[in-house]
Amino acid sequence: MRRVVCPGSFDPVTFGHIDIIGRAAKQYDEVVAAVLNNVNKRGLFTVPEKLDMLRASTADLDNVRVSEFDGLLVDFCRANGIETIVRSLRSVSDFDYELQIAQMNFRLSGVETVFMTANPQYSFLSSSLVREIAQHGGDVSSLVTPYVQGRLRDKYEERAGA
Numbered sequence: 001m002r003r004v005v006c007p008g009s010f011d012p013v014t015f016g017h018i019d020i021i022g023r024a025a026k027q028y029d030e031v032v033a034a035v036l037n038n039v040n041k042r043g044l045f046t047v048p049e050k051l052d053m054l055r056a057s058t059a060d061l062d063n064v065r066v067s068e069f070d071g072l073l074v075d076f077c078r079a080n081g082i083e084t085i086v087r088s089l090r091s092v093s094d095f096d097y098e099l100q101i102a103q104m105n106f107r108l109s110g111v112e113t114v115f116m117t118a119n120p121q122y123s124f125l126s127s128s129l130v131r132e133i134a135q136h137g138g139d140v141s142s143l144v145t146p147y148v149q150g151r152l153r154d155k156y157e158e159r160a161g162a
């Protein structure tokens, strides 16, 4: 059984994430899409909201399950029998950062990192840009699923009303 993890903040999940998770699901037996539960950094969405959107976005992929982790990713890997981390590279600046993290994770635990090149259709896409566009009422329909679009709308309406 070749099980890998696609870790991330997923605040919120985008078509870029879904593309990578789907491609990983074709290459490996099982993919765990794991949301970082970061106590030091509050996102726009709560972890349960992120998990819900990830589940909805990957519901058609039989070998993908959704989970959360806190602390070190390598500890999550060890606890779940995962030997490979899958990360996406959109640009050279992603590579600079990701290489260091991948090498540190390998040093810490021997876990391998496999890089997938981002689909050029989504190489400009990030959750932070999606949040910014949605916050100002811009159109994110080509960047996230209709379900996530609705959750973004609800979130910013809720915030405006608060």
Ligand code: PNS
Residues within 6 Å of the ligand: 007, 008, 009, 010, 036, 071, 072, 073, 074, 101, 104, 105
């Ligand atoms: O979607 P992101 O924000 O690019 O994901 C980053 C993530 C969650 C994969 C990364 O920050 C992470 O693995 N954090 C957990 C803490 C950890 O293990 N850090 C690496 C130590 S070298």
